[in-house]
Amino acid sequence: MSDHVLVVKVGGDHSLDREGLCRDLGRLVAEGRRVVLVHGGAADLDDLARRLGVRQRRLTTPGGTSSRYTDPATLEVLQYALLGEFKPELVSSLSREGVPAVGLSGMDCGLIRARRPKSHRVVVDGRTRVVRDDHSGRITLVDPALVLSLLGEGRVPVISPPALGEDHRPVNVDADRTAAAIAGALAAAGLPTRLVLLTAAPGLLADHTDESSLRSEVTLKPQGGVDEAAVGGMSVKLRAARSALLDGVDSAVIADGRVDSPVSAALVGQGTRVRVARPVGSHR
Numbered sequence: 001m002s003d004h005v006l007v008v009k010v011g012g013d014h015s016l017d018r019e020g021l022c023r024d025l026g027r028l029v030a031e032g033r034r035v036v037l038v039h040g041g042a043a044d045l046d047d048l049a050r051r052l053g054v055r056q057r058r059l060t061t062p063g064g065t066s067s068r069y070t071d072p073a074t075l076e077v078l079q080y081a082l083l084g085e086f087k088p089e090l091v092s093s094l095s096r097e098g099v100p101a102v103g104l105s106g107m108d109c110g111l112i113r114a115r116r117p118k119s120h121r122v123v124v125d126g127r128t129r130v131v132r133d134d135h136s137g138r139i140t141l142v143d144p145a146l147v148l149s150l151l152g153e154g155r156v157p158v159i160s161p162p163a164l165g166e167d168h169r170p171v172n173v174d175a176d177r178t179a180a181a182i183a184g185a186l187a188a189a190g191l192p193t194r195l196v197l198l199t200a201a202p203g204l205l206a207d208h209t210d211e212s213s214l215r216s217e218v219t220l221k222p223q224g225g226v227d228e229a230a231v232g233g234m235s236v237k238l239r240a241a242r243s244a245l246l247d248g249v250d251s252a253v254i255a256d257g258r259v260d261s262p263v264s265a266a267l268v269g270q271g272t273r274v275r276v277a278r279p280v281g282s283h284r
Contacts, residue, residue, distance in 0.1 A: 004192045004250065005034045005151065008263055009179035012041035012086060013200040016257040019093060021198070024261040025156070026097025034151050036182060037094075037101070037158045040175030041086040042068075048081045049074065059122045059134060070136040070172040075162070078172055082160045090158055101156045104146070106163035107170060112178060113141040114163035114171040136172040139163060142185035151191075176233075180240035184247025195244045196266045197237050198257030203272030204234060219275045222246060241274040 006028070010021055025035055049056050054077050057069040070078065087103045094101040106112030116137035119130050150157050161178060162170035176197055183195040206213040208231050218238070220226055226238040234254075241252035255262060255271030265271070 007183040022093040038179035112163035176240040180244035187248035
């Protein structure tokens with residue numbers, strides 16, 4: 001049995017088989033595997049925001065990058081959706097499978113630190129403007145002490161945004177990047193680590209409209225763009241996987257979260273394995 005820690009990320013897309021994931025993790029944990037589960041929840045957030053009448057918007061940078069506009073009302077909805085709905089659902093489902101799950105946010109014990117820019121330059125109706133009330137940011141630090149302690153006790157941490165900002169207030173951070181940062185921190189702490197990013201597709205597709213065009217492997221440059229076939233959130237997943245590999249994670253796979261045993265399937269070769277091209281002379 002592999003001694004790798006499995007860092008698994010699952011999103012909130014309603015097509016993902018959450019119960020199948022929990023059953024799969026139950027089997028893996030029973031076999032002695034150490035697991036950290038990281039979750040987002042965009043669809044749950046959107047559903048709750050709709051019920052509460054909180055308008056959801058996107059911000060687009062001059063460079064074309066799009067992200068959720070996390071204004072104060074959306075930040076509040078995000079915490080209700082992730083910490084009050086999605087996380088308890090996952091912890092409950094894992095418990096039914098005999099998994100000793102512990103629900104956490106990035107704010108707990110300063111697990112994930114993030115920096116929120118004071119302003120963002122965005123494009124609205126073709127014109128550049130400045131937005132100052134977006135409560136999203138970039139991860140600056142992961143302190144793995146709490147996760148290491150829980151893993152040592154045989155527990156399964158279930159982690160989600162928000163992170164803890166420099167002003168000690170919540171900051172929305174991307175869940176794929178969160179999983180990658182946690183995996184990298186565990187690798188830096190000396191634990192052999194594998195990253196599995198589950199999504200509502202078989203993996204990276206050569207043609208995003210054709211699920212039979214799965215690419216079983218992709219090699220990325222250490223810096224710069226990722227792959228022209230990546231559209232939407234897939235580009236973020238590739239960047240997150242690359243970051244984790246550069247931080248010392250042993251492997252990274254983007255795999256289908258809609259199947260019955262998604263993590264086990266990814267571990268035996270399904271999905272897209274991400275590699276990073278190493279400089280000439282590198283032996284890693």
